[in-house]
Amino acid sequence: xxxxxxxxxxxxxxxxxxxxxxxxxxxxxxxxxxxxxxxxxxxxxxxxxxxxxxxxxxxxxxxxxxxxxxxxxxxxxxxxxxxxxxxxxxxxxxxxxxxxxxxxxxxxxxxxxxxxxxxxxxxxxxxxxxxxxxxxxxxxxxxxxxxxxxxxxxxxxxxxxxxxxxxxxxxxxxxxxxxxxxxxxxxxxxxxxxxxxxxxxxxxxxxxxxxxxxxxxxxxxxxxxxxxxxxxxxxxxxxxxxxxxxxxxxxxxxxxxxxxxxxxxxxxxxxxxxxxxxxxxxxxxxxxxxxxxxxxxxxxxxxxxxxxxxxxxxxxxxxxxxxxxxxxxxxxxxxxxxxxxxxxxxxxxxxxxxxxxxxxxxxxxxxxxxxxxxxxxxxxxxxxxxxxxxxxxxxxxxxx
Amino acid sequence: xxxxxxxxxxxxxxxxxxxxxxxxxxxxxxxxxxxxxxxxxxxxxxxxxxxxxxxxxxxxxxxxxxxxxxxxxxxxxxxxxxxxxxxxxxxxxxxxxxxxxxxxxxxxxxxxxxxxxxxxxxxxxxxxxxxxxxxxxxxxxxxxxxxxxxxxxxxxxxxxxxxxxxxxxxxxxxxxxxxxxxxxxxxxxxxxxxxxxxxxxxxxxxxxxxxxxxxxxxxxxxxxxxxxxxxxxxxxxxxxxxxxxxxxxxxxxxxxxxxxxxx
Numbered sequence: 001x002x003x004x005x006x007x008x009x010x011x012x013x014x015x016x017x018x019x020x021x022x023x024x025x026x027x028x029x030x031x032x033x034x035x036x037x038x039x040x041x042x043x044x045x046x047x048x049x050x051x052x053x054x055x056x057x058x059x060x061x062x063x064x065x066x067x068x069x070x071x072x073x074x075x076x077x078x079x080x081x082x083x084x085x086x087x088x089x090x091x092x093x094x095x096x097x098x099x100x101x102x103x104x105x106x107x108x109x110x111x112x113x114x115x116x117x118x119x120x121x122x123x124x125x126x127x128x129x130x131x132x133x134x135x136x137x138x139x140x141x142x143x144x145x146x147x148x149x150x151x152x153x154x155x156x157x158x159x160x161x162x163x164x165x166x167x168x169x170x171x172x173x174x175x176x177x178x179x180x181x182x183x184x185x186x187x188x189x190x191x192x193x194x195x196x197x198x199x200x201x202x203x204x205x206x207x208x209x210x211x212x213x214x215x216x217x218x219x220x221x222x223x224x225x226x227x228x229x230x231x232x233x234x235x236x237x238x239x240x241x242x243x244x245x246x247x248x249x250x251x252x253x254x255x256x257x258x259x260x261x262x263x264x265x266x267x268x269x270x271x272x273x274x275x276x277x278x279x280x281x282x283x284x285x286x287x288x289x290x291x292x293x294x295x296x297x298x299x300x301x302x303x304x305x306x307x308x309x310x311x312x313x314x315x316x317x318x319x320x321x322x323x324x325x326x327x328x329x330x331x332x333x334x335x336x337x338x339x340x341x342x343x344x345x346x347x348x349x350x351x352x353x354x355x356x357x358x359x360x361x362x363x364x365x366x367x368x369x370x371x372x373x374x375x376x377x378x379x380x381x382x383x384x385x386x387x388x389x390x391x392x393x394x395x396x397x398x399x400x
Numbered sequence: 401x402x403x404x405x406x407x408x409x410x411x412x413x414x415x416x417x418x419x420x421x422x423x424x425x426x427x428x429x430x431x432x433x434x435x436x437x438x439x440x441x442x443x444x445x446x447x448x449x450x451x452x453x454x455x456x457x458x459x460x461x462x463x464x465x466x467x468x469x470x471x472x473x474x475x476x477x478x479x480x481x482x483x484x485x486x487x488x489x490x491x492x493x494x495x496x497x498x499x500x501x502x503x504x505x506x507x508x509x510x511x512x513x514x515x516x517x518x519x520x521x522x523x524x525x526x527x528x529x530x531x532x533x534x535x536x537x538x539x540x541x542x543x544x545x546x547x548x549x550x551x552x553x554x555x556x557x558x559x560x561x562x563x564x565x566x567x568x569x570x571x572x573x574x575x576x577x578x579x580x581x582x583x584x585x586x587x588x589x590x591x592x593x594x595x596x597x598x599x600x601x602x603x604x605x606x607x608x609x610x611x612x613x614x615x616x617x618x619x620x621x622x623x624x625x626x627x628x629x630x631x632x633x634x635x636x637x638x639x640x641x642x643x644x645x646x647x648x649x650x651x652x653x654x655x656x657x658x659x660x661x662x663x
Contacts, residue, residue, distance in 0.1 A: 012535060020535070020536050021533060021535050021536060022504055022531045022532065022533075022536055023531055023533060024459070024460045024530050024531060024533075024554070024556075024578075025533055025553070025554040025555065025556050025559065025567070025578065026460075026554075026556040026557075026558055026578060026581055026582075028533050028535075028558075028563065029558045029559065029560060029563055030558070168463075168466055169456070169457070174457065178457050178458075178459045181459045182459060182460075182462075182582075182583045185459075185460065185581060185582060185583060186581060186582040186583065186586065187581075188558055188581045189581075281509075283505045283508060283509060284503075284504040284505040284508055284531065285457060285505060286457075286459070287531070292505075294505070294509065296509065297478040297479055297506055297509065297510075298455075298479075298505040298506035298507070298508060298509030298510070299455065299456045299473060299478075299506070300456045300457050300505070
């Protein structure tokens, strides 16, 4: 199709000026090898048959599209639907991607898996598929994140993964990714790096997007079946941006569908936050060019968000491109607003959201009342909140 | 216009000796001491100096250089100060080549065009940008070539002959052979394997070849000297800067002297 927004990236992994392969030469042959293997796997029906079977029987897909009636009534505007990816095995959308990547790793004959994690959801999803396929797994996790995501750390260990604490920098997701890249460069011959988001060197941003697009493809079919038409607005939270890219991508060419990504506003955009598009500038980090939180000297600044999964100073390069193209609108929600969303969703819907989609929910609370009752919103409920109860309890001054 | 890197390699070829390349981070542990060490390196035996441009996220570096960059940044280092340090060095040394080494983002934020021009004017002779492989380096190369700056390319144990074809047409100054698959300051290099690989690379290029990463001791330097045109030592020197001592410059330069004696 001509002028399709779905044709990105180019053959070198560029989404307009963003993306690319900004890695040390030691990694280049590996990156090229991953790309070659991925291009072959993509065309192999047997590969997808195995992926589809695991998504159905192991993950529990398709995830339901749920009409959030109490939220709709309370907000008094657009009809609100949740895409229920928090019901997936392991509790988030992350496993959509880890299944795709571990199948690829095994095709390539790799015998050891590494991953980075922030909130621990990607770490758990990686440790899970490693347990399932019997591969050793090392997960790099910032020491600060280990402290605030204890349940997921324990979960990873139960699944047989080694969780390696990263103390460099602020000990969060960015530092975990640095350390994972350092490990990969050291163990190039046997190791596959399962990146958890739509960032990193090409082919990761588009590969992870293709795995996560199962969210948007299902949503599209379910919406057509249920309402006989496409939604008017998609809302998803963004750290690196994988759940959002997965929901958005199949709708990019549907001009009637508005797209809204929700960044972590932290303490506020004039203070400490993790909103790369709203508060950053283009730069180069972790293998790609994209919007980054940085100072004038190009030194990367630590993000802040109440949600460890959004606490990343960059964003996937395709989001950077969609932002410049104005195809998607990127807004931000503060910690306080996200906590309100968390409370409201829990009480109204009987669904405890992860703090990440609580940002998306808080945005829905803002926009739904301004829309018509005939309008339809789909929000991606990309993770469940069990992992966050300690953080939330502390914020509410409750001792567990 | 000749480049100091070419001059040094030509002279050492006649002399039949490999070059000693020393790496320090600009501004580590602070601006004054760092300049003091920089100025003392040529007399201690450094033939070429790599000056690290500090970056918050040095993904190819081990703990030593990570800590060194962090000390520099905490001490207020930035790209303007790094270039000023080169100008101050050039005030009394016009012959020792300086190669700036670091990561793409601080250069990109400075502006590739202005960076290449300011670096050349300050007296820089070459650049090593670790995360700018041939696939992504055109945006900088268009400015470094007219400025007479060598954009030095990296070759690694994972580099195949096919891959060399992508790297060599863009290489100038010298080839930097990363002698381990890993990060700086890590386990020592496997010398026989490196030697064999470097010999095969020489069939495809006449550029001088320097080996770095995992070379730490005068013994390592002695082992490498016959196979390469230059040996690079970084983390082992920075280890002498990082510890709080009375005279950082004396400790670092005394160690550099022992490295040079091994050549």
